[in-house]
Amino acid sequence: MFPGAVVWENAAAVDGDVLPDGCMDLIWMNDEVVVAGPDTRPFRATGVVGRPIVGMRFAPGALPVLLGVHAEEIANHRVALADVLSGRAGRELRGRILDSGAPARTLEAFAAELRAGIEPDPRVAVMAAAAARGAAVGDVADAVGVGERQLRRLARRNFGYGPRMLARILRLQAALRISAGGVPAAEVAAAAGYADQAHLIRESRELAGRTFGALVSG
Incomplete structure (x- = not known):
């Protein structure tokens, strides 16, 4: 594999x-x-x-x-x-x-x-891991070892969008994984790094087109 x-x-x-x-x-x-x-x-x-x-x-x-x-x-x-x-x-x-x-x-x-013969850029994995942790853009740039402008270029080239969008998408996916065990939405929001449940709902609507409750219920 x-x-x-x-x-x-x-x-x-x-x-x-x-x-x-x-x-x-x-x-x-x-x-x-x-x-x-x-x-x-x-x-x-x-x-x-x-x-x-x-x-x-x-x-x-x-x-x-x-x-x-x-x-x-x-x-x-x-x-x-x-x-x-x-x-x-x-x-x-x-x-x-x-x-x-x-x-x-x-x-x-x-x-x-x-x-075969391709050496992946190690900065890509570092960027993804930092974004998944919810690190601020400046902290992601420090972890990758570049300035914020170069970080945005790297992100668009490798992920298709900037580091903030990457972090938002990975955070919503984390919230969906957490909710799989029937965890209440307020607890999901806190565990996934949202400011509150309303923040989770807004992000779900913007990225998934539905409220978080609708996503979880299928």
């Missing part, structure tokens, strides 16, 4: 909203490979009955360097891999998946091939 990546499958191809999570995906759907850019708002995913969707979700900041693309260029978009990746590799992956009949395994092998 590619470090930090998760392979997923939606066998039922049910329509639904994909929430911002800081990640990017390679997705096999409708016999095409698609790159899911980083989202700042819900993305309405539509499937075709009888056509399973298989994807590989990469940790925040991990996929852009493999594809040689700036994440901000494809933020809030789904783009054909062949339009993103130069050369024949993007076009050939479709044929490899069709020939193998094993999209998950083929996506994993493809990611490993892309990673």
